[in-house]
Amino acid sequence: MRNICMIVSYDGTSYSGFQTQINQKTIQDVIEEKLERITGENIKIISSGRTDAGVHARAQVFNFHTNSSISSERWCLAINDWLPKDIIVRAAFDVPLDFHARKYAKSKTYVYSINNHRYKDVFKQKYQLHFPRKLNVEEMKTALEAIKGEHDFTSFCSLKSDKTSHIRTIHRATLEEYKHSDLEHRIDITISGNGFLRQMVRIIVGTLLEIGAGKKKSEDMITILNAKDRLKAGPTALPDGLTLWEVQYDIIDKKML
Amino acid sequence: MRNICMIVSYDGTSYSGFQTQINQKTIQDVIEEKLERITGENIKIISSGRTDAGVHARAQVFNFHTNSSISSERWCLAINDWLPKDIIVRAAFDVPLDFHARKYAKSKTYVYSINNHRYKDVFKQKYQLHFPRKLNVEEMKTALEAIKGEHDFTSFCSLKSDKTSHIRTIHRATLEEYKHSDLEHRIDITISGNGFLRQMVRIIVGTLLEIGAGKKKSEDMITILNAKDRLKAGPTALPDGLTLWEVQYDIIDKKML
Structure with missing residues (x-):
């Protein structure tokens, strides 16, 4: 065997x-x-x-x-x-x-990719959320800081979750902006953690987009987290932009991934 | 009007x-x-x-x-x-x-993308040539130098060309290798010039692949160029990997592209 x-x-x-x-x-x-x-x-x-x-x-x-x-x-x-x-x-x-x-599995990394340009990208449209409205990226970065560390992520978890504990630890939460020319404007949100609840990354991104668009403030991220109530967070962002980037294990050499 | x-x-x-x-x-x-x-x-x-x-x-x-x-x-x-x-x-x-x-149009830039990994890339397969055999990248880089400048590109032009002059000037010809982990190995060939003949970039790439695979030597690139004979060059690489990257004009601001 x-x-x-x-x-x-x-x-x-x-x-x-x-x-x-x-x-x-x-x-x-x-x-x-x-x-x-x-x-x-x-x-x-x-x-x-x-x-x-x-x-x-x-x-x-x-x-x-x-x-x-x-x-x-x-x-x-x-x-x-x-x-x-x-x-x-x-x-x-x-x-x-x-x-x-x-x-x-020791930890997982997800990347959520947003096309913030006015028009879709022909080559990446299946792998991006197209969100053409102006975003306050600094506010989004500040909000993202709040989810780092160990928290109860009930607010950022589908109501259909069957997990008994909603406590997870986020090791990394970053936002990177790519704007090489007037033809592109991409925002990649990378989140690594010891585990993820159902729709967790997509609800975090949906909430960040509301913050970026000015519907919510960056400080609201902590309030939402503390509320432990899915209804306080933003909508679940479309799956298209989400990619499971890698899964880390002690026995798998990092350079393989 | x-x-x-x-x-x-x-x-x-x-x-x-x-x-x-x-x-x-x-x-x-x-x-x-x-x-x-x-x-x-x-x-x-x-x-x-x-x-x-x-x-x-x-x-x-x-x-x-x-x-x-x-x-x-x-x-x-x-x-x-x-x-x-x-x-x-x-x-x-x-x-x-x-x-x-x-x-x-003052100049055009084409990028030809080769996936040199053993396996296809799910997300980019429509935009890459999958070439899993080992390539001698240094030999390819040396060969690429030969096409820079003004030359008669008859050897690198489809026999179906209807152009009277096959003289073109290449401003830039570079090869970049991306190998961030064992999961990917991409080679991008970028060529800029004042004009391109029919299938010119694809025949250059087809010839470079023969050089990289050891079927031809880097010195052969000059001999092929001087021969002004399409039959001396390598095969026409598949169109999938080729992208017209940008076209430069005096009246269009570079940052728009």
């Missing part, structure tokens, strides 16, 4: 998220079907965690147990031959038998 | 190039049809030059004459309302009546 870990990229546009759901087309279903085709085994994969419908991943991580003797070199070529264009396995390697992609 | 100049981005994947051709779907046709819808006039646009089937543009430039009184602010909104998702007008402004997007 072996335990194989894979790093996968996907364009989530056409899927109902990563995790298997009844009567939905998910990334997990597609991957498991291809693994079954290759190995002849009924394989169940364990991911670092689900991503919502429409959310993308640059480097999602999952593992599975198999008796197959396929070399780690051949796994990627074999599965990529079968996978559709919007899912690509980028690395595969043997890990200790007890490795579990969700339980062993 | 006014002369309007527009800057347009397009994903060329689904088009038979920019310029109108009988029984083909081209970017020019789509734009002219929408301009007619907006103005009620039978408008013919003049571009900086054609792009081949499948080639993209970040900032192609064209102009047209019209009697319409639409403000320069409204042009983009009006036409983008009608254009398909893969064509977006990013700027529109009045220019002197004699301005001509082809004749007034």
Whole structure:
């Protein structure tokens, strides 16, 4: 018996998220079907965690147990031959038998990309939220500081969450603005933490956009956090702009990601 | 009568190039049809030059004459309302009546993007050539030096060219490698010149790839150039990786591009 870990990229546009759901087309279903085709085994994969419908991943991580003797070199070529264009396995390697992609994950990084230009970007429109209104970026940066550290994120969590604890720790929360010429104006919000609740990044971004647009103030971020009430936060930003950037593990070398 | 100049981005994947051709779907046709819808006039646009089937543009430039009184602010909104998702007008402004997007173009810049990673990149596959074999990047850089300056580019020009002179001047020819982690390995080749022949950038890139892969040597670039014979150069690289990056004019401020 072996335990194989894979790093996968996907364009989530056409899927109902990563995790298997009844009567939905998910990334997990597609991957498991291809693994079954290759190995002849009924394989169940364990991911670092689900991503919502429409959310993308640059480097999602999952593992599975198999008796197959396929070399780690051949796994990627074999599965990529079968996978559709919007899912690509980028690395595969043997890990200790007890490795579990969700339980062993130390932290995750998400990037939310906003196109703040007046017009859409032809090449990135599937991976950005187009928000053409003027934004006060300094106010957004100040607000973002408030979510760093350990907090109860109930206000920034879908009411459909099934988690008993809403306490999570955010290690990094940054906003970077790219404005190389009059043709582009992109804002990337990067958030790393030890775990994320359902729709958490999207609700944080939806709230930041209200702050940037002047509907809320940067100080409101702390008030909203303390209220532990989803209704106090802003709307859930569209999934298009969100990408699971990477998942950190002690056993995976940082330079691989 | 006014002369309007527009800057347009397009994903060329689904088009038979920019310029109108009988029984083909081209970017020019789509734009002219929408301009007619907006103005009620039978408008013919003049571009900086054609792009081949499948080639993209970040900032192609064209102009047209019209009697319409639409403000320069409204042009983009009006036409983008009608254009398909893969064509977006990013700027529109009045220019002197004699301005001509082809004749007034001072130089053009193309970027050819190669994904040299073992696997495709989910998010950029429509805009890259996937070339997974190992490349000697230093040899490619040396070869690229040979095309700088004024030369007869007959060897790097499609046999179907209808131009009488094949002499062009290349101002810039650079190769940049991006390798932030084991998940990506991108090579961007940027070429600026006072004009380009049919398939010129793609044949240069096809030849560079043969040099990088060891089939030809960097010194061969000069021999090929001097031969003035298309058959001496490498194959025409696929259009997918090629993007018309920008077109420079005296009257258009560089920061707009």
